[in-house]
Amino acid sequence: MRVFGLIGFPLSHSFSKKYFGEKFLREQIPDCRYEAFELSSIDQVSDLIKNEPPLQGFNITIPYKQEIIPFLHKASKVVKQIGACNCVKIVDQQLIGYNTDVEGFKQSLQKKLLPVHKQALVLGTGGAAKAVAYVLEEAGISYQYVSRNKAQRTGYLHYDQVDDEVLRTHLLIINTTPTGMYPRIDEAPALNYEALTPQHFLFDLTYNPEKTLFLQKGESRGAAIQNGYDMLVIQAEESWKIWNTALEELS
Ligand SMILES: NC(=O)c1ccc[n+]([C@@H]2O[C@H](COP(=O)([O-])OP(=O)(O)OC[C@H]3O[C@@H](n4cnc5c(N)ncnc54)[C@H](OP(=O)(O)O)[C@@H]3O)[C@@H](O)[C@H]2O)c1
Secondary structure (H helix, E strand, O other), X not given: OEEEEEEEOOOOOXXXXXXXXXXXXXXXXXXXXXXXXXXXXXXXXXHHOOOOOOEEEEEEOOOXXXXXXXXXXXXXXXXXXXXXXXXXXXXXXXXXXXXXXXXHHHHHHHOOOOOOOOEEEEEOOOHHHHHHHHHHHHOOOEEEEEEOOOOHHXXXXXXXXXXXXXXXXXXXXXXXXXXXXXXXXXXXXXXXXXXXOOOOEEEEOOOOXXXXXXXXXXXXXXXXXXOOHXXXXXXXXXXXXXXXXXXXXXX
């Protein structure tokens, strides 16, 4: 039996457990199990890797994407650069860290990205925002973080500073905050949505609800919209590839 899993806290409704369970059935992948491990402290990860049968790999979600890093024996270039890890491959009890959110966001973004989307606003400054920023840099898209409380002198914009001129010049807006996520579906980041146009592209990393208030407001102004569902599926599939590829072939 090959065992994989997800660590995080809380894990009351895990997309990944359901996704992998269905994948194993659909693709008739034998002898595999994907478990949700709700850890109240990241220190419990040391015991987890002693489980029998041994874990071959796991995903990491809130709040451990950064806290896992001191436990890694090796980390990919992306993990080192952004300081967030959402996928671990275990080889001989050694933990090797990867970030598949980056690939998930990259592939999902490309579907509706146009040459006009040259400047972006990244709402939020957590682990997912760093994965987003990495992809934007790679794509040559300049970006500005928008934060509720990070110091403005260090280059972050406060929501109050995102005026109509900022919205006019930043045609790509990516919500990496939990605002609008179930059950608080009647909330949206504090922007003047009236200033949006059909040239705008609004991407929300949230996938529940399918169309957040942020996306609804963008759509009503004619903007292109994308939710986080494809990103989620792509990052899961990228994790599966990593767990099934020999270490020597991974970068
Ligand atoms: N679709 C996918 O595959 C995928 C992958 C990764 C993450 N996600 C989603 O992305 C979101 C962020 O994940 P994360 O790991 O980056 O979380 P995180 O590390 O907690 O960061 C979220 C950021 O959002 C801002 N924020 C937090 N609470 C807020 C609030 N009430 N109002 C406004 N801003 C708030 C904070 O930035 P400031 O304090 O600077 O404002 C915070 O740094 C989650 O909803 C997660 O489910 C989706």
